[in-house]
Amino acid sequence: MTDLFSKFDPLIQQREALLASGVEDPFNLVMEKVLSPTRAICNGRETILLGTYNYMGMTFDPDVIQAGKDALDNFGAGTTGSRVLNGTYQGHKECEEALKDFYGMDHAMVFSTGYQANLGIISTIAGKDDYIVLDIDSHASIWDGCSLGNAQIVPFKHNDIDAMGKRLRRIPEGAGKLVVLEGVYSMLGDIAPLKDMIAVARKYDAMVLVDEAHSMGFIGPNGRGVAEEQGVLDQVDFVIGTFSKSVGTVGGFCVSNHPKFEIMRLVCRPYVFTASLPPSVVATAATSIRKLMHGGAKRAHLWENSRTLHGGLKALGFELGTGEPQSAIIAVIMPDLERGAAMWEALLKEGLYVNLARPPATPANMTLLRCSLCAEHSAEQVQTILGMFERAGKAVGIV
Amino acid sequence: MDRAEIDARIRGLIEPFNKKGISVGDDTTFAGDLEFDSLTVMDFVAAIEDEFDIIISMNQQAEIENYGQLVDAVCKLQGD
């Protein structure tokens, strides 16, 4: 019998070699207790969280929690069914209403995760003779949406407007075209020049889908994301988003003004063939989304945190993913996986959790320590974090 | 453009990506012999697309394992 697992041997060996050097397993951290959006007990230590996507700190918002508790009491623990059968409750509708209000769009469709939203929408709208033109650094859920469907897949170099335009120009006449972009690219925390890219996409009559997973709630005048910030949200056909980041729970969605959008509920398999979100989850999401509409003060503090951390790390001599802070993600570039893992562990021992990201999830085979800020990080916490980076960086010999 | 000319042009394009100076024949594979990783593939494909003003979608790339298959694919796309 051929062991189907032998294809994983190189990865198993790489992992064993890393752990044999004595570092704590970066991919096996357990949070025993969560004290607040920014603090937890991790592997037995009190730790500042700087690697979550809890940008707006909504996970412990009292109104959000109360809404979840009420829904648990009134609607039970789960729906045990698909959205199109017995799985659409009052709460799912209210959640979709909140999204329509938040984005000012006509239609909203809630999926069980953001991953499934990309999977479902992309694979369903682009059919056999259509073309999907997408950024090479797109999130795994976008790539998997491409794989699940039958369209022709044409990637272009990250954020390269010219490369995108050339590919669109060469697509055979009459073929359907979908351009897939992200507002914030989560590995380096850089944003896309959506205004220019969408203008080019429009010139070639392509429909445009933008994943705004990492911008919701704090980029753009109403927190609608990078497309709003750059004044082109009305040019976007489909916005994909998630509840697992700023909203502070779990779930995914697509909002759109397309007049025929509702048909998606019948033809989109990752929407139909899976159970809907539990009532407590949609209740927390709806409450959180409505509160995010009025999050101006928190948003300003989040940006201040992002600027302070970026400037501080740069001054310490760390190499960062972007020259200026463009989002709430600050990526610190590590020389290699070994020193990246050592730095990650040194920070954890200091009492700081960041994300270790490595190929193939990262662009250009980089090893990154990804820091994501929260509106609930205090100014003092950010200074504490900088002190931890300085000590750990010196101990590991990176600065 | 005939096959020989397309072959000659692709040979010119492959040079900067052929770091080890491997001698390239029709059965030279990109992943195995030339050790192209996914980033190299993207840049190399973009160079060919620009040279011939064509698109080679990832679906088409999946069918191309060696040099000869690439030249054939470009010939075909040129003809279309």
Ligand SMILES: Cc1ncc(COP(=O)(O)O)c(C=O)c1O
């Ligand atoms: C850009 C992007 N899109 C989609 C997702 C998927 O979101 P979810 O966690 O809701 O599945 C993520 C999160 O990992 C993401 O970063």
